[in-house]
Amino acid sequence: MAKLKIALYWAASCGGCEIATLAIGDKILKLAEVADIVFWPVGMDFKYADVENMADKSVDVCLFNGAIRNEENEHMAKLLRAKSKIMIAYGSCAYEGCIPGLANFYNRQMIFDRAYIETPSTDNPEKIFPQTKVKVPEGELELPELYDTVKTLAQTVDVDYFIPGCPPEERTTWLALEALIEGKLPPKGTVISHSVKALCEECPRTREEKKVKKFYRPYEIIPDPEKCLLEQGFLCYGIATRGGCEALCPQANMPCTGCYGPVEGVVDQGAHFLSALSSIIDSNDPEEIQRIIDDIPDPAGTFYRYSLPDSLLRRARIK
Amino acid sequence: MKRITIDPITRLEGHGKITIFLNEDGSVANTYLQIPELRGFEKFCEGRPAEDMPQITQRICGVCPEAHHMAATKALDDLFHVEPTSTAKKLRELLYSSFYVTDHTTHFYILAAPDFVMGPDAPPAERNILGVIAKVGLELGGAVINTRKQNHWVIQTIGGRPIHPCFGLPGGVSKAINEEERAKIEEIAKSSVEFAKLSLKVFDDVVLKNKDYLNLILSDTFTQKTYYMGLVDKNNKVNFYDGKVRVVDPEGKEFIKYAPRDYLEHVAEHVEPWTYLKFPYLKKVGWKGFVEGKNSGVYKATPLSRLNAADGMATPLAQKEYEKMYSTLGGKPAHYTLATHWARLIELLYAAERMVELSKDPEITSTDIRNIPTATPDEGVAIVEAPRGTLTHHYITDERGVIKKCNLIVGTTNNHAPLFMSIKKAAEDLIKPGIEITEGLLNHIEMSWRPYDPCMSCATHALPGQLPLEVTIYDAQGNELKKLSQGIS
Amino acid sequence: MDNFEPRIVAFCCNWCSYAGADLAGTSRIQYSPNIRVIRVMCSGRVNPLFVLKALSIGADGVLILGCHPGDCHYLEGNYKTLRRIPLLKKMLKQLGIEEERVRLEWISASEGAKFAEVANNFTQTIKNLGPSSLGPFK
Ligand code: SF4
Numbered sequence: 012m013a014k015l016k017i018a019l020y021w022a023a024s025c026g027g028c029e030i031a032t033l034a035i036g037d038k039i040l041k042l043a044e045v046a047d048i049v050f051w052p053v054g055m056d057f058k059y060a061d062v063e064n065m066a067d068k069s070v071d072v073c074l075f076n077g078a079i080r081n082e083e084n085e086h087m088a089k090l091l092r093a094k095s096k097i098m099i100a101y102g103s104c105a106y107e108g109c110i111p112g113l114a115n116f117y118n119r120q121m122i123f124d125r126a127y128i129e130t131p132s133t134d135n136p137e138k139i140f141p142q143t144k145v146k147v148p149e150g151e152l153e154l155p156e157l158y159d160t161v162k163t164l165a166q167t168v169d170v171d172y173f174i175p176g177c178p179p180e181e182r183t184t185w186l187a188l189e190a191l192i193e194g195k196l197p198p199k200g201t202v203i204s205h206s207v208k209a210l211c212e213e214c215p216r217t218r219e220e221k222k223v224k225k226f227y228r229p230y231e232i233i234p235d236p237e238k239c240l241l242e243q244g245f246l247c248y249g250i251a252t253r254g255g256c257e258a259l260c261p262q263a264n265m266p267c268t269g270c271y272g273p274v275e276g277v278v279d280q281g282a283h284f285l286s287a288l289s290s291i292i293d294s295n296d297p298e299e300i301q302r303i304i305d306d307i308p309d310p311a312g313t314f315y316r317y318s319l320p321d322s323l324l325r326r327a328r329i330k
Numbered sequence: 331m332k333r334i335t336i337d338p339i340t341r342l343e344g345h346g347k348i349t350i351f352l353n354e355d356g357s358v359a360n361t362y363l364q365i366p367e368l369r370g371f372e373k374f375c376e377g378r379p380a381e382d383m384p385q386i387t388q389r390i391c392g393v394c395p396e397a398h399h400m401a402a403t404k405a406l407d408d409l410f411h412v413e414p415t416s417t418a419k420k421l422r423e424l425l426y427s428s429f430y431v432t433d434h435t436t437h438f439y440i441l442a443a444p445d446f447v448m449g450p451d452a453p454p455a456e457r458n459i460l461g462v463i464a465k466v467g468l469e470l471g472g473a474v475i476n477t478r479k480q481n482h483w484v485i486q487t488i489g490g491r492p493i494h495p496c497f498g499l500p501g502g503v504s505k506a507i508n509e510e511e512r513a514k515i516e517e518i519a520k521s522s523v524e525f526a527k528l529s530l531k532v533f534d535d536v537v538l539k540n541k542d543y544l545n546l547i548l549s550d551t552f553t554q555k556t557y558y559m560g561l562v563d564k565n566n567k568v569n570f571y572d573g574k575v576r577v578v579d580p581e582g583k584e585f586i587k588y589a590p591r592d593y594l595e596h597v598a599e600h601v602e603p604w605t606y607l608k609f610p611y612l613k614k615v616g617w618k619g620f621v622e623g624k625n626s627g628v629y630k631a632t633p634l635s636r637l638n639a640a641d642g643m644a645t646p647l648a649q650k651e652y653e654k655m656y657s658t659l660g661g662k663p664a665h666y667t668l669a670t671h672w673a674r675l676i677e678l679l680y681a682a683e684r685m686v687e688l689s690k691d692p693e694i695t696s697t698d699i700r701n702i703p704t705a706t707p708d709e710g711v712a713i714v715e716a717p718r719g720t721l722t723h724h725y726i727t728d729e730r731g732v733i734k735k736c737n738l739i740v741g742t743t744n745n746h747a748p749l750f751m752s753i754k755k756a757a758e759d760l761i762k763p764g765i766e767i768t769e770g771l772l773n774h775i776e777m778s779w780r781p782y783d784p785c786m787s788c789a790t791h792a793l794p795g796q797l798p799l800e801v802t803i804y805d806a807q808g809n810e811l812k813k814l815s816q817g818i819s
Numbered sequence: 820m821d822n823f824e825p826r827i828v829a830f831c832c833n834w835c836s837y838a839g840a841d842l843a844g845t846s847r848i849q850y851s852p853n854i855r856v857i858r859v860m861c862s863g864r865v866n867p868l869f870v871l872k873a874l875s876i877g878a879d880g881v882l883i884l885g886c887h888p889g890d891c892h893y894l895e896g897n898y899k900t901l902r903r904i905p906l907l908k909k910m911l912k913q914l915g916i917e918e919e920r921v922r923l924e925w926i927s928a929s930e931g932a933k934f935a936e937v938a939n940n941f942t943q944t945i946k947n948l949g950p951s952s953l954g955p956f957k
Pocket residue numbers: 023024025026027028029076077102103104105109110111176177178179389392
């Protein structure tokens with residue numbers, strides 16, 4: 012059998028997914044037997060022209076991490092889509108926009124103003140902003156245009172599979188690679204993880220009845236090490252997050268923040284968590300309910316911590 | 331005018347593009363380094379709960395998330411006016427030292443070593459970790475993998491997750507370690523010390539004993555005289571986790587020493603229209619453009635800078651190596667950017683030694699890991715040394731601890747001006763009328779950048795992971811290696 | 820702006836509010852034609868997702884109408900709603916959507932007049948606010 016040709020690319024990414032992509036330990040051996048890396052700008056000496064010269068559909072699989080934030084990201088996403096038979100959104104940024112997608116609370120101008128004018132260490136009396144085209148004495152320099160809105164990969168090109176996580180755990184990556192290697196591909200559009208259910212199913216903490224009179228922030232109290240964090244009033248996102256990571260954060264006494272994305276069939280992770288949370292509030296009195304809700308300082312930023320670009324509203328409206 | 335573009339610069343963290351303009355006669359007219367990305371963390375952190383900052387800001391960089399996690403966590407201590415417990419501080423520093431071991435290992439073997447070991451003129455397909463392993467031997471390759479793997483275990487055990495840890499809280503950490511874990515960490519720390527010693531020996535054998543390489547290090551092309559910045563402890567020894575920022579001038583004299591809260595008096599950032607990344611400089615000297623010397627506010631914050639800015643290392647073996655380096659390089663400060671690789675190995679040894687000390691500390695397994703804040707949050711600043719430079723986090727919140735303003739001066743950014751200048755200088759020195767522009771030549775130019783930041787840890791994760799595959803490759807006298815390289819290119 | 824005719828979605832629970840709306844109709848009480856009624860079995864069935872979906876595809880306002888507290892046919896359904904909607908509104912506000920665009924009201928089967936009043940009043944509120952700014956993305 013011919014070796015699989017794999018391309019790896021990062022768009023607007025922190026690099027964590029790059030690390031995770033191949034952090035599959037000894038199993039890399041097995042992968043190397045069956046796959047060749049044909050494009051990987053981060054780890055090897057390649058230039059963009061190398062991709063442009065490839066024939067269409069000559070790459071078997073493209074593992075694409077990072078969100079679409081500017082012109083260059085979009086260009087590469089389209090180029091790699093054309094060159095690849097299978098396009099995989101790898102990690103939360105490509106899949107749902109992730110934490111960098113919180114930029115969708117603001118727009119480009121607000122981000123520019125903060126970065127290049129307002130920050131107290133910035134010294135920019137002439138109010139210079141980066142430009143997409145700049146004349147310098149020797150010629151013209153170009154920068155890719157930064158978009159107002161962070162987009163997911165699937166909002167940009169057709170995507171075949173999604174691998175959740177920020178970054179995906181080793182076991183999740185391997186699950187996907189194994190399917191590719193063995194040619195046992197799930198139906199198009201599948202989110203590849205060990206679980207389709209909520210993270211709570213694999214969390215070792217004990218659950219009783221969830222009823223909460225007060226929400227706590229993680230620094231306010233020390234949680235009981237055995238009991239469900241949500242039942243103790245922490246905003247643990249496990250209840251609305253796809254399982255697969257084996258509950259790493261709750262095991263470290265920290266609430267899950269939702270990086271594995273929505274459970275199967277849920278279209279808007281934030282709305283799902285909102286629903287789940289409001290149903291455990293232990294009150295029927297409007298004033299008391301309001302008081303309890305006031306314990307949550309940043310509902311939008313918490314419920315959409317990883318998925319604002321992929322949510323129904325996609326971004327905040329700015330007047 | 332002719333234009334050469336190196337796009338993207340490979341083996342580095344973040345995206346980057348170098349454009350070199352040539353004159354008609356083929357000499358260099360000017361060089362530009364452009365960073366095409368901005369993600370806007372300083373804006374979108376506004377409105378978020380302060381306690382989430384360790385986990386939010388680490389998504390700036392998945393290569394050094396621990397640095398952001400640590401700077402943010404310490405900024406929370408300051409913001410909430412709470413002193414962490416002694417054990418919490420030690421656990422944080424232990425994780426951080428372990429992180430330094432992995433990061434410096436990655437950098438040296440994956441990013442820097444290909445240039446030194448294979449030679450900058452080797453074909454691109456061989457100029458990677460596979461080539462390095464083929465040349466220096468599998469045993470070392472195995473040690474590289476093992477060191478990284480074990481230290482990742484340490485990071486996950488203390489920090490909760492292997493990439494993007496989740497344990498930092500104002501006043502402490504979320505989880506303690508037990509005796510069994512401690513014992514294993516001590517063992518890993520000890521073997522990391524051995525690994526660091528071995529790495530310094532490799533550097534000695536391959537680089538220092540080779541006159542050509544030593545000359546390359548000492549050459550004018552890779553020399554740059556600037557101010558140097560680094561975090562120091564109360565004895566002016568290098569420290570990664572805590573202390574004051576010390577800056578020395580190009581002659582090595584202390585210029586300033588400041589506490590994190592005073593950073594705005596000392597550092598400012600300049601903006602250019604052709605790149606998204608700003609250029610920090612020393613406020614008291616001023617921005618004089620992309621020039622070296624005492625009259626220019628340009629400073630560096632690299633491993634070599636930290637050694638230049640300090641009076642020594644706080645652990646015995648690292649101190650010995652520190653002395654050796656400066657005596658070989660002809661004294662302090664050293665202005666040779668390629669010596670940054672050497673300094674990095676000395677820091678690797680220090681980090682490993684520090685791990686041993688902390689893992690043996692009787693307090694390290696205590697469960698007294700958190701102090702609960704009681705004061706009203708308002709403003710917090712913290713500084714740590716990220717492997718790629720001094721990292722500053724500054725937050726202002728409302729009385730409920732929701733971020734109103736956030737300012738970040740990130741590791742790599744510190745070195746933006748000097749690395750731009752290094753690239754420019756290398757281009758001017760190497761591209762001359764009548765000289766053919768080869769791959770190797772362009773790589774020499776990229777080499778001028780790598781000492782600062784080329785950090786792609788992922789590279790390490792990937793290719794050394796393939797090491798067992800190299801067994802076959804090696805046995806077949808490199809044939810397989812060649813084949814794989816062909817597959818790659 | 821003057822001739823802005825808002826599109827408003829009203830989720831009405833089957834047992835009280837829908838009957839109330841019906842009553843308004845059969846009693847020939849005039850109410851705003853901008854209201855599009857969607858019948859659900861219980862206000863508790865109105866997943867926040869429905870509201871977001873309505874807003875995302877062009878609704879300028881969303882009404883959620885249920886039985887008075889204590890009268891829910893499914894006993895607890897409207898209490899669930901009572902807890903959800905304030906949290907949803909708080910979240911929407913952060914996303915730049917005025918809280919007034921979403922309103923929760925209790926309307927019994929006999930309150931045809933109240934239904935009309937709420938419908939008219941809400942339509943006026945939305946008219947004053949202007950069109951929802953949910954536009955295309957850049
Ligand atoms: S998903 Fe997380 S780890 Fe991956 S690139 Fe985005 S921020 Fe980094």
